[in-house]
Amino acid sequence: MLKLSKLATAVALVVAAGAATAGEVEVLHWWTSGGEAKSVGELKKIMEAKGHTWKDFAVAGGGGDAAMTVLKSRVVAGNPPAAAQIKGPAIQEWAREGVLANLDATAKAEKWDSLLPKGVADVMKYKGNYVAAPVNVHRVNWMWANAEVLKKAGVTGTPKTWDEFFAAADKVKKAGLIAVAHGGQNWQDFTTFEDVVLGVGGAKFYQDALVKLDQKALNSATMTKSLETFRKIKGYTDAAAPGRDWNLATAMVIDGKAAFQFMGDWAKGEFTAAGKVPGKDYICAAAPGTGSAYTFNVDSFAMFKLKDATAQKAQADLAASITGTQFQEVFNLNKGSIPVRLGMDMSKFDDCAKASTKDFVATSKSGGLVPSVAHGMAVSPAAEGAIKDAVSQFWNDDKISVADGVKSIAKAAATK
Numbered sequence: 001m002l003k004l005s006k007l008a009t010a011v012a013l014v015v016a017a018g019a020a021t022a023g024e025v026e027v028l029h030w031w032t033s034g035g036e037a038k039s040v041g042e043l044k045k046i047m048e049a050k051g052h053t054w055k056d057f058a059v060a061g062g063g064g065d066a067a068m069t070v071l072k073s074r075v076v077a078g079n080p081p082a083a084a085q086i087k088g089p090a091i092q093e094w095a096r097e098g099v100l101a102n103l104d105a106t107a108k109a110e111k112w113d114s115l116l117p118k119g120v121a122d123v124m125k126y127k128g129n130y131v132a133a134p135v136n137v138h139r140v141n142w143m144w145a146n147a148e149v150l151k152k153a154g155v156t157g158t159p160k161t162w163d164e165f166f167a168a169a170d171k172v173k174k175a176g177l178i179a180v181a182h183g184g185q186n187w188q189d190f191t192t193f194e195d196v197v198l199g200v201g202g203a204k205f206y207q208d209a210l211v212k213l214d215q216k217a218l219n220s221a222t223m224t225k226s227l228e229t230f231r232k233i234k235g236y237t238d239a240a241a242p243g244r245d246w247n248l249a250t251a252m253v254i255d256g257k258a259a260f261q262f263m264g265d266w267a268k269g270e271f272t273a274a275g276k277v278p279g280k281d282y283i284c285a286a287a288p289g290t291g292s293a294y295t296f297n298v299d300s301f302a303m304f305k306l307k308d309a310t311a312q313k314a315q316a317d318l319a320a321s322i323t324g325t326q327f328q329e330v331f332n333l334n335k336g337s338i339p340v341r342l343g344m345d346m347s348k349f350d351d352c353a354k355a356s357t358k359d360f361v362a363t364s365k366s367g368g369l370v371p372s373v374a375h376g377m378a379v380s381p382a383a384e385g386a387i388k389d390a391v392s393q394f395w396n397d398d399k400i401s402v403a404d405g406v407k408s409i410a411k412a413a414a415t416k
């Protein structure tokens with residue numbers, strides 16, 4: 001009897017302790033497409049299994065512009081979520097405001113300094129302290145293709161140069177299908193644009209023009225060539241592209257209405273959710289001319305300062321879960337990205353993910369690894385917004401000459 005009552009007391013204590021540490025995590029993100037929602041659902045499951053309550057704060061809009069606007073108003077009102085999808089240089093801007101929490105205790109317990117690539121860890125830190133947890137590595141310079149459409153159009157092999165690409169696109173057009181599935185936000189235009197700049201000018205030129213925003217590079221003949229190529233691609237998109245969401249453009253490739261899409265590998269999350277198999281139903285290949293380069297886009301969650309102790313505990317559990325092996329595997333399998341945690345077992349991943357991992361490592365040694373501007377990895381949010389707008393104006397208005405397009409992009413790049 002005595003033993004039993006002792007046990008009951010112990011159980012009661014454990015339950016009470018559990019209850020005391022279970023808290024709510026409100027997580028702001030923009031993962032609302034089919035593949036994205038499935039992926040973030042895995043994080044929710046992990047947090048719920050730990051006894052926490054997941055409060056979903058999803059703001060639709062690929063690329064995250066709408067989410068960032070909503071986030072600002074919540075923080076200004078003094079009511080931030082526990083975590084928000086914030087990436088790249090924007091992490092530093094938020095940290096400078098003094099609103100982000102210090103994650104060093106979790107980082108130490110979870111060995112982030114040794115488990116994360118150094119370049120990624122540095123971006124997650126502000127003045128040496130961790131303020132954000134990295135989720136994954138997306139490769140942006142992918143070209144997706146529907147295998148059946150290419151066959152129907154008589155395209156053999158995947159185009160490796162822009163000339164080969166236009167020859168293939170002509171065949172698709174002749175076969176009565178849409179060559180390039182494209183959507184209608186500035187970040188989608190820029191995703192294609194940065195592929196073109198990388199393919200036409202190479203990694204060094206990309207760094208000079210789009211990362212260092214060097215005026216000489218921005219006003220060079222290589223930039224003129226890039227804009228000519230970029231404009232030419234538009235001729236292969238359909239008239240209904242303006243305003244279209246990226247995942248609906250991906251669906252056109254999945255459904256065989258279009259041949260190609262230039263998009264990061266979150267597009268693969270859509271193919272995966274639709275039950276499609278790489279190498280059989282669809283092809284993933286580096287965008288033309290970019291085979292020896294890798295445009296990276298690392299998703300991450302910055303964590304905000306919270307007052308309540310249970311909420312802080314739930315937040316720390318969220319940070320630890322994000323870099324844990326369980327989440328790193330299941331999330332990235334669904335999302336199309338690769339784990340950011342080093343040394344992960346990749347046996348369950350498909351050939352596109354394996355190629356991405358191999359190329360990520362190879363390009364980090366060769367100098368071909370470059371940050372995505374379209375996805376907030378490279379320049380300040382103000383400069384990014386300005387050049388994105390200039391590029392989209394050029395894309396949308398055929399009356400703007402290439403020479404004027406070059407000038408206005410260079411001018412926008414001077415925005416501080």
Ligand code: BGC
Pocket residue numbers: 030031036061062063064138246266297298299375
């Ligand atoms: C994010 C991805 C997301 C994509 C489309 C990118 O900026 O990094 O995680 O899937 O936007 O919404």
